[in-house]
Amino acid sequence: MPNDDLDKQTLAQEILSLLGSQDEGDRSHFMSGVGRIGAPNLMPLLCDELFDPLVKILLDETNELKRADAAILLGHSENKTAVPYLLQVLNPISGQWLQCGAIIALGQLGDTSAIPKLSFILTATLDTSQIMRFVRPHVALALGKIGDKAALPALLEAIDSLWEAELLAQRFAVDAIGHLTDKNAAVDALIGLLSHNVAYIRGFAATNLGFLTTNSDDLVLRSKVTHKLIDALVDQGESKGYWQTVAGDAVRSLTFINDPEGNAAIEKWREQINRDAADLK
Numbered sequence: 123m124p125n126d127d128l129d130k131q132t133l134a135q136e137i138l139s140l141l142g143s144q145d146e147g148d149r150s151h152f153m154s155g156v157g158r159i160g161a162p163n164l165m166p167l168l169c170d171e172l173f174d175p176l177v178k179i180l181l182d183e184t185n186e187l188k189r190a191d192a193a194i195l196l197g198h199s200e201n202k203t204a205v206p207y208l209l210q211v212l213n214p215i216s217g218q219w220l221q222c223g224a225i226i227a228l229g230q231l232g233d234t235s236a237i238p239k240l241s242f243i244l245t246a247t248l249d250t251s252q253i254m255r256f257v258r259p260h261v262a263l264a265l266g267k268i269g270d271k272a273a274l275p276a277l278l279e280a281i282d283s284l285w286e287a288e289l290l291a292q293r294f295a296v297d298a299i300g301h302l303t304d305k306n307a308a309v310d311a312l313i314g315l316l317s318h319n320v321a322y323i324r325g326f327a328a329t330n331l332g333f334l335t336t337n338s339d340d341l342v343l344r345s346k347v348t349h350k351l352i353d354a355l356v357d358q359g360e361s362k363g364y365w366q367t368v369a370g371d372a373v374r375s376l377t378f379i380n381d382p383e384g385n386a387a388i389e390k391w392r393e394q395i396n397r398d399a400a401d402l403k
Contacts, residue, residue, distance in 0.1 A: 134171035190223030197227025205233045218253045222260045229264030241276030247283045258291040266298030271307045300330030324368040332375025352387040
């Protein structure tokens with residue numbers, strides 16, 4: 123009869139050996155293999171054996187990529203005692219790969235204690251360094267995975283204050299709002315963004331309202347979103363071009379929701395588009 127504890131120890135040692143390899147290819151293949159096996163299934167089984175060695179690599183290893191791999195594996199461990207160690211490496215002297223690994227892990231663990239630090243990084247908009255521009259989209263994604271509405275003020279601030287050069291971080295911040303577990307808070311925030319002064323933010327908000335509402339059983343919420351998207355659809359603003367308005371995204375979201383009133387509004391909008399096109403001939 124196999125000794126399960128011995129098998130766990132052997133496998134843990136093999137994993138640590140691969141993480142310690144000087145061959146970047148070996149480590150890359152290992153991390154890809156973890157993804158194929160299903161890290162959420164593998165790592166809890168090995169948590170007791172690997173947790174302390176992974177924390178040691180995270181804090182003490184000199185190779186940044188090894189530390190980033192350790193951070194990601196700690197995220198898959200489902201062990202929230204890793205959170206303080208992951209937060210510890212989120213500092214300006216850490217490289218972008220280590221910071222991103224830690225941020226991804228914090229999102230995976232889903233602990234709300236990470237929100238203040240992640241929010242600070244997301245809203246430190248005066249820091250326009252290449253590292254921060256690389257890191258911030260990952261922060262927005264992590265806050266979305268955590269899903270707590272305590273992150274909402276930082277997400278809204280980032281949407282308003284980040285430059286267009288950080289469009290990806292802005293996009294993921296809007297998406298993160300759409301993933302909040304408090305759906306009413308998410309809907310209210312996204313509806314507010316439908317009147318944002320930046321066109322693509324309005325579009326991102328409309329898209330997320332569609333995703334958020336499509337499978338909702340809350341009829342009041344569905345009706346509220348449908349009417350706001352109809353309002354956005356008929357409000358052509360400064361231009362009738364797709365990119366300059368929210369119209370195209372509103373149409374797509376109303377199509378997903380498939381409400382009779384929304385469908386009627388889409389048909390009316392299409393008729394208006396056809397009339398406008400005929401007038402141009």
